[in-house]
Amino acid sequence: MSVVLDIAGLNKSFGGIKATDDLNLSVEAGELHAVIGPNGAGKTTLISQLCGTQTPDSGRIRFKGRDITGMKPYARAHLGITRSFQITSLILEMSVIDNIALAVQARDGHSFRFIRAARKIAPLRREAMALLQRVGLADKAELPTGALSHGEHRHMEIAIALGAQADLMLLDEPMAGLGIEESAEMVTLLRDLKGKHSILLIEHDMDAVFALADRISVLVYGHIIATGTPDEIRSNDAVQHAYLGEE
Numbered sequence: 001m002s003v004v005l006d007i008a009g010l011n012k013s014f015g016g017i018k019a020t021d022d023l024n025l026s027v028e029a030g031e032l033h034a035v036i037g038p039n040g041a042g043k044t045t046l047i048s049q050l051c052g053t054q055t056p057d058s059g060r061i062r063f064k065g066r067d068i069t070g071m072k073p074y075a076r077a078h079l080g081i082t083r084s085f086q087i088t089s090l091i092l093e094m095s096v097i098d099n100i101a102l103a104v105q106a107r108d109g110h111s112f113r114f115i116r117a118a119r120k121i122a123p124l125r126r127e128a129m130a131l132l133q134r135v136g137l138a139d140k141a142e143l144p145t146g147a148l149s150h151g152e153h154r155h156m157e158i159a160i161a162l163g164a165q166a167d168l169m170l171l172d173e174p175m176a177g178l179g180i181e182e183s184a185e186m187v188t189l190l191r192d193l194k195g196k197h198s199i200l201l202i203e204h205d206m207d208a209v210f211a212l213a214d215r216i217s218v219l220v221y222g223h224i225i226a227t228g229t230p231d232e233i234r235s236n237d238a239v240q241h242a243y244l245g246e247e
């Protein structure tokens with residue numbers, strides 16, 4: 001299998017706190033690799049360094065063989081790395097389909113000044129509708145985005161990430177704030193994406209992580225103490241001791 005993302009010897013400190021400590025991790029093509037860890041373990045700091053909003057003190061990040069360590073966020077997005085969920089880009093007053101069409105249009109390099117045109121262009125709307133079908137929201141296409149539930153907004157964000165045709169999706173806590181039923185729907189959706197997309201998933205919901213991940217890395221104080229299949233992680237003594245035992 002080819003490696004899409006390769007992180008080697010990554011370090012990042014804030015004052016005396018080592019938020020990322022000699023971190024090594026890879027994501028293979030089509031893999032869903034989850035990173036779990038207690039609060040403050042350094043998950044968000046890791047994602048920020050991957051999408052370029054924070055700069056590592058040392059170490060290397062390679063994306064499809066290319067060193068992207070010092071690359072600006074927009075350049076990484078252009079190469080095919082998308083981050084979802086922490087910063088929402090949905091416009092609540094617009095219809096669901098218009099939001100998706102706008103994102104597709106932005107991918108193609110058009111500016112938001114053409115927002116009116118985006119509503120009318122048939123191929124854009126067709127692509128947006130196909131994306132909504134993939135995330136199970138086709139029947140809500142013409143509703144105002146603000147009328148949809150929190151869980152449905154998350155599905156819209158997945159549609160936008162899919163529309164970006166990213167080679168690596170960074171999913172930052174997709175289950176956060178979702179109810180039991182909504183979480184189950186998100187698991188179903190992510191299971192459908194698995195294998196077709198390379199995904200790095202940060203998530204606190206252990207049931208979701210163990211149901212979805214091909215591999216799991218356990219982060220404690222900025223350092224990965226174990227990487228393995230869900231079964232390997234479940235039976236790893238160090239993980240039990242440092243993390244899962246506390247749950």
Ligand SMILES: Nc1ncnc2c1ncn2[C@@H]1O[C@H](COP(=O)(O)OP(=O)(O)OP(=O)(O)O)[C@@H](O)[C@H]1O
Binds near residue numbers: 041044
């Ligand atoms: N900008 C910053 N300045 C100072 N300290 C920071 C900064 N960002 C993160 N930290 C610290 O680095 C450590 C890792 O934080 P980070 O937010 O990456 O953890 P996390 O695993 O995402 O936590 P959570 O699960 O609670 O979201 C924490 O001790 C945090 O207080």
